[in-house]
Amino acid sequence: MPKARETVLEIDLNALEHNYRYLRSKVDQGVKLMAVVKAFGYGSDVTGIAKKLTELGADYLAVAYTSEGVALRKAGIELPILVLHPQSYNFQELIENCLEPSLYSEFVLKEFINTAEELKQKDYPVHIKFNTGLNRLGFSENETDIVRDLLTGTKAVKAASFFSHLAASEDWREREFTLGQIHSFKRIALKLFDELGYRPLLHICNTSGIINYPEAAFDMVRTGIGLYGFGNEKLQDEKLKPIGTLKTIISQIHTLKKGESVGYNRAFIASKPSKTATLPIGHADGINRQYGNGRAGVIVNGKYAPIIGNVCMDMLMIDITGIDCKEGDEVIIFGGPQHATDFAAKGNTISYELITGISQRVKRVLVGE
The missing domain is CATH 3.20.20.10 (Alanine racemase)
Known part of the structure; x- marks a missing residue:
């Protein structure tokens, strides 16, 4: 799949077909x-x-x-x-x-x-x-x-x-x-x-x-x-394929000195020299404030990066200290290496609420047609 160049929700129709056929197989043909x-x-x-x-x-x-x-x-x-x-x-x-x-x-x-x-x-x-x-x-x-x-x-x-x-x-x-x-x-x-x-x-x-x-x-x-792609328990989750992958990109990278803060209310203060990245996605897109302040994180070039500070309406910030990345690189919120159920659990909620809450302003892209 091509790398994201903006915030998108990729919807895999091949995964949908897999799930449909799996569930069909569980009941009689008629x-x-x-x-x-x-x-x-x-x-x-x-x-x-x-x-x-x-x-x-x-x-x-x-x-x-x-x-x-x-x-x-x-x-x-x-x-x-x-x-x-x-x-x-x-x-x-x-x-x-x-x-x-x-x-x-x-x-x-x-x-x-x-x-x-x-x-x-x-x-x-x-x-x-x-x-x-x-x-x-x-x-x-x-x-x-x-x-x-x-x-x-x-x-x-x-x-x-x-x-x-x-x-x-x-x-x-x-x-x-x-x-x-x-x-x-x-x-x-x-x-x-x-x-x-x-x-x-x-x-x-x-x-x-x-x-x-x-x-x-x-x-x-x-x-x-x-x-x-969700089966309400781990064994079934393993047999189903989530159809959605929420992706975004790095808009800007900042280098912080010890003691500098990030975001509203200075909710994150660097305890050491750090690098942060700002992403163009926020609670107006369905990634709510409950995921901020280190409770959840995203995937940047295969590495886990915690969300820091308070999630903003249109942006959130992540700690990329020690991660090799640059502005414009793709970031995975959920899907692929990070199951939506796991991401949701870090915000003390369930996959249903997370996936149905992704704002309609996030671009949908169908893949596997």
């Missing part, structure tokens, strides 16, 4: 795969990711909000798209763009049915979400009669799937809880199959569920973080 591309494709490049996933054979895409689905439609993406957290205000726009809503409460199900009837829809595909323990969104098990009555009382919509969300599928200490969620979901589905007279698709497995509970794959699985 099981559908829903690829989650919310939050700009977990902070990457949603259009490039969605096009590659279409090429690879994904059955569904999923986004969080209606606006994300509309953007994909405008980019020419034709796959079915599930909107995981739609708001009733957006239901007309959702239908006009052939998006499929997750309906998770009596209020939103009634509102969507009303909108679909007003727009003269017939059997519009909807996805009914059940809460089996995450306690975030979803109908409870004792609300199945409400779901049945509303679905059978209209011709405007038809359930395309029933689904739920595992709360701790990556944690073997919570295996009993997870199995309880799966059994609860089965009870709900079987009851409604009989009462509705047809069988929607079932899905409950997220990335960790695919790996740890393949018996619960049902008709479809959903994967988000796994596609982007």
Whole structure:
């Protein structure tokens, strides 16, 4: 790959393909795969990711909000798209763009049915979400009669799937809880199959569920973080390939005398003669203040260089004492020799927050097309 000449997030589509095929291999051939591309494709490049996933054979895409689905439609993406957290205000726009809503409460199900009837829809595909323990969104098990009555009382919509969300599928200490969620979901589905007279698709497995509970794959699985190269535990991380590498360059090098300071509030004071480098990336780009003052570092010509002082809005400074480098040299924030999970841990957070927080002003570059 060419050396960076500015701050860029390189997105490796070959790594995406590797992750997709690995996760596909964990479930039976007839099981559908829903690829989650919310939050700009977990902070990457949603259009490039969605096009590659279409090429690879994904059955569904999923986004969080209606606006994300509309953007994909405008980019020419034709796959079915599930909107995981739609708001009733957006239901007309959702239908006009052939998006499929997750309906998770009596209020939103009634509102969507009303909108679909007003727009003269017939059997519009909807996805009914059940809460089996995450306690975030979803109908409870004792609300199945409400779901049945509303679905059978209209011709405007038809359930395309029933689904739920595992709360701790990556944690073997919570295996009993997870199995309880799966059994609860089965009870709900079987009851409604009989009462509705047809069988929607079932899905409950997220990335960790695919790996740890393949018996619960049902008709479809959903994967988000796994596609982007993270498996929620070390063994799986080793089998996946992170798709993103965040790179920048050295803007300027300074030589400090003992006692001289760097950055706002003089947060770093040299205890000995030192060399520092300033990089054109800061907390407005998603590398937040929590990584400063020596807590995290970057890679310069194969060497680790700690971030010193307070991270600024558009810049951060690193200690390059003893490192052979010059202005214009490439610097790796995460990816390659420094796993994003490790970088995130130094800021007391997780890879999800780090990668989805990279600002949209950082240039995205697709490689491996």
